Amino acid sequence: MDNNWFDQLLPKVPGILGSAGALMWMQGTWPRKGAMLVLGIAASNYGTPDFVVATGFSEGLAGFVVGMFSMTAADWVFRAWDQFALGPLLNEWVRKRLGLPPKDGGGRMTPHFSLAELTASATAQRQCLDNTPTPEALQRLALTAAMLERVRAHLGVPLIVTSGYRSRAVNAAVGGVTSSDHAIGAAADIVAPKYGAPYIVAKALAPHVNALGIGQIIYESVGGKHWVHLSTRVPDKPVNRVITVSGKKTLAGIQEV
Ligand SMILES: [Zn+2]
Numbered sequence: 001m002d003n004n005w006f007d008q009l010l011p012k013v014p015g016i017l018g019s020a021g022a023l024m025w026m027q028g029t030w031p032r033k034g035a036m037l038v039l040g041i042a043a044s045n046y047g048t049p050d051f052v053v054a055t056g057f058s059e060g061l062a063g064f065v066v067g068m069f070s071m072t073a074a075d076w077v078f079r080a081w082d083q084f085a086l087g088p089l090l091n092e093w094v095r096k097r098l099g100l101p102p103k104d105g106g107g108r109m110t111p112h113f114s115l116a117e118l119t120a121s122a123t124a125q126r127q128c129l130d131n132t133p134t135p136e137a138l139q140r141l142a143l144t145a146a147m148l149e150r151v152r153a154h155l156g157v158p159l160i161v162t163s164g165y166r167s168r169a170v171n172a173a174v175g176g177v178t179s180s181d182h183a184i185g186a187a188a189d190i191v192a193p194k195y196g197a198p199y200i201v202a203k204a205l206a207p208h209v210n211a212l213g214i215g216q217i218i219y220e221s222v223g224g225k226h227w228v229h230l231s232t233r234v235p236d237k238p239v240n241r242v243i244t245v246s247g248k249k250t251l252a253g254i255q256e257v
Contacts, residue, residue, distance in 0.1 A: 015044025015063030022071040036074045043070030109145035112152055118145060118164035118188065121174075129169045133185055140185035141165055143232045148188060150212045151205060151230065157194035162227055164188045181216070187231040189220070198226040202254045205230075206242045221246040221257045 019040030023033055044067035051062040107115045115133075118141050124131040133141060144164070152159050166174065166182040181187035192201045202219035205228070209217060218229035221244070235241055243250055246257035 011048075011059045012041075012045060012063060014060040015048060015067040016041055018044060018064035018067030019071050022068045022075075032078060036071050036078075039074045040067045040071035043067065109142055110149040112158070113145040113148050113161070115141065117161050118185075120161075121163070121166060121170050123173050124167070124170045127173055129167065129173060131165065131167045131170050133165050133167070137165055137183075137185035140232070144186060144188055144230075147213045147230065147232050148190070151190070151214070154208060154212055155192055155195045155201065155204065157192050159190045159192050162189045162191060181231040181233050184233075186215070186233045187229060189227045189229050191227050198228050199254070199256055202228045202244075206254050209241060216240065217242050217254075219244045219254045219257075223247075 019037050022040060023037060044063045047066045047070065048059060048063045051057065051066050052059055055062065057065065109115055109118065115138075119131050119133060121129075121131050123129070141164070148159060148161070163174075163182060164187075165185045166176060166180065168183060171178070171180055171183045176182055182189075190201075191198055195201050195204070199219060202217060205212065205214065205217055208214075213232065214230050215234035216229075216231040218231075220227055220229050229245075239252055242253055244253065244255040244257055245251075246255075249257075251257070
């Protein structure tokens with residue numbers, strides 16, 4: 001019997017301690033911390049002899065330092081990975097390479113509508129405004145996405161959402177009315193160029209509001225731009241359910257403007 005194993009283990013103890021010590025100020029899940037601990041110990045195990053030669057440190061101190069710094073380096077890598085969302089990017093790249101359809105990490109609300117497209121806002125991006133939906137708005141958006149899915153099936157063509165959820169700040173920035181259904185996640189503005197002009201789309205949908213679960217449909221025209229506003233909320237006055245808004249004018253029904 002000899003105590004060779006003990007002689008071999010003893011110099012590694014400081015490296016293990018250094019690695020474990022670095023865990024104290026590291027953030028992240030326990031699996032991640034565990035992975036880093038293994039990395040730190042491995043680095044101190046294999047890197048220490050070179051470090052001793054290079055620096056002249058005692059083996060114990062060298063093990064401690066290498067263990068600690070390799071864990072810190074690993075921590076930086078993990079953080080950069082999160083910060084630049086490299087995981088989803090890599091996932092998307094691999095899927096593209098393999099010819100698989102894009103998958104946006106649970107962001108899909110229905111087969112054809114994602115949370116991303118229902119919350120996209122050029123104004124929010126330009127002015128650095130937060131457009132994260134509240135939990136209540138998120139529930140409303142799920143109903144809105146389901147309604148859009150029915151509309152898409154009815155028309156038989158893809159819809160382009162030009163504006164969905166607008167947080168209070170974003171709604172104010174785009175000049176939307178305070179009571180806007182967009183601000184509660186109940187409305188989406190859409191166009192469907194493969195079906196026809198927004199007027200044609202509005203005309204096609206108006207007779208089917210009940211069947212499609214459309215609470216309100218507005219054919220909107222502002223400054224030469226046209227789109228169809230669809231909301232899951234039924235307005236208080238039935239006459240407002242199917243309307244045309246052109247500039248400051250409001251007309252009953254879908255009217256060519
Ligand atoms: Zn709208």
